[in-house]
Amino acid sequence: xxxxxxxxxxxxRLKKAYPSARIALNFQNPLQLLIATILSAQCTDERVNQVTxxxxxxxxxxxxxxxxPIEELALDIKSTGFFQQKAKYIxxxxxxxxxxxxxxxxxxxxxxxxLPGVARKTANIVLSNAYGVIEGIPVDTHVSRLAxxxxxxxxxxxEKIEKELMExxxxxxxxxxxxxxxxxxxxxxxxxxxKCPECFLKDLCDAYLSQN
DNA sequence: CTCCCGATAT
DNA sequence: ATATCAGGAG
Numbered sequence: 001x002x003x004x005x006x007x008x009x010x011x012x013r014l015k016k017a018y019p020s021a022r023i024a025l026n027f028q029n030p031l032q033l034l035i036a037t038i039l040s041a042q043c044t045d046e047r048v049n050q051v052t053x054x055x056x057x058x059x060x061x062x063x064x065x066x067x068x069p070i071e072e073l074a075l076d077i078k079s080t081g082f083f084q085q086k087a088k089y090i091x092x093x094x095x096x097x098x099x100x101x102x103x104x105x106x107x108x109x110x111x112x113x114x115l116p117g118v119a120r121k122t123a124n125i126v127l128s129n130a131y132g133v134i135e136g137i138p139v140d141t142h143v144s145r146l147a148x149x150x151x152x153x154x155x156x157x158x159e160k161i162e163k164e165l166m167e168x169x170x171x172x173x174x175x176x177x178x179x180x181x182x183x184x185x186x187x188x189x190x191x192x193x194x195k196c197p198e199c200f201l202k203d204l205c206d207a208y209l210s211q212n
Numbered sequence: 213c214t215c216c217c218g219a220t221a222t
Numbered sequence: 223a224t225a226t227c228a229g230g231a232g
Contacts, residue, residue: 041229047219081217081228089230119230141228158229192226 006204007152007168013200014180021179023129025049030105030130031097032056034115035065037122038089043080051080062103065094089117109135120159128175137165138178142185149189151206 014021024045027033032052039048055076059065065073074087093115097103105126106112112123124138137143139158143165147153153164169177188195194207202208 038229042217043228044219079218081219082215082230083217085216085230117230121229191228 003152004168006150008170010150010152010201010204011169011173011177011180014184015176017200018180018183021176021183023125023179024182025125026052027129028056030126031062033130034093034105034118034122034126035059035090037125038093038117039077039080039086041086041117041122042082048080051077062094062097062105065090066098086117089115092116093118105130107131107133120162124162134171134174137162137169137174139165140178140182141191142182143178145191146181146185146189149194149205149207150201 025033025036025040026049027036035055036048036052039051058076059068059073068091070087070091073091074083077083077086077090080086096115097105100106101111107127109120109123109127112118112126113120118126120136121138121140124136127133127135128138139147139162144156144158144161147161147165148156152168153161155161155164165177166174184201185191188199189201196202196205196208196212199205199208
């Protein structure tokens, strides 16, 4: 009960500070969102947007990605890092989209998770932003770090963190929650040098409280 | 737990 | 030059 109240207060303050928090990836359809989210692994959303601006002019359908030479696709996404791995994921995932789903991106968690390069974080992003299906809470590095620091969760693994968050975050906030934490994680609660003095959550933050 | 990798900040 | 940033697979 105590924890649920704390989460509510955290969300309330974050909403006030970041009223326009939302997904930072640019996309115009489910396929573009899927590709952009796969590319966003270990890469900033800003860089992904730079790459996809060109990428989506060249590759317009799942078939385009599936039939591209792997080396060429890899070069086209090079600057997002891990490019050979990601090129394989994208090509193979799109091959599956073409063969099993008529070139469309599936609408269920189960089907999405079968695609290479897609785990719960990516699946949650695609489902919620492309189809309005809220199955869970995407846990990326920001959500993971802030949830642990503030003391919202005890686990350190993404899957377990997601489960814990689903217990305490009101369902109507599941969609906005990760974007609120990301905004704060990028601006104040930085990974290495968090700006605690200027943080409006310090009176609620376990990490801050335990070292001051 | 290790590997996959470039870009930007310092 | 070197530290920091950031998901998924095997």
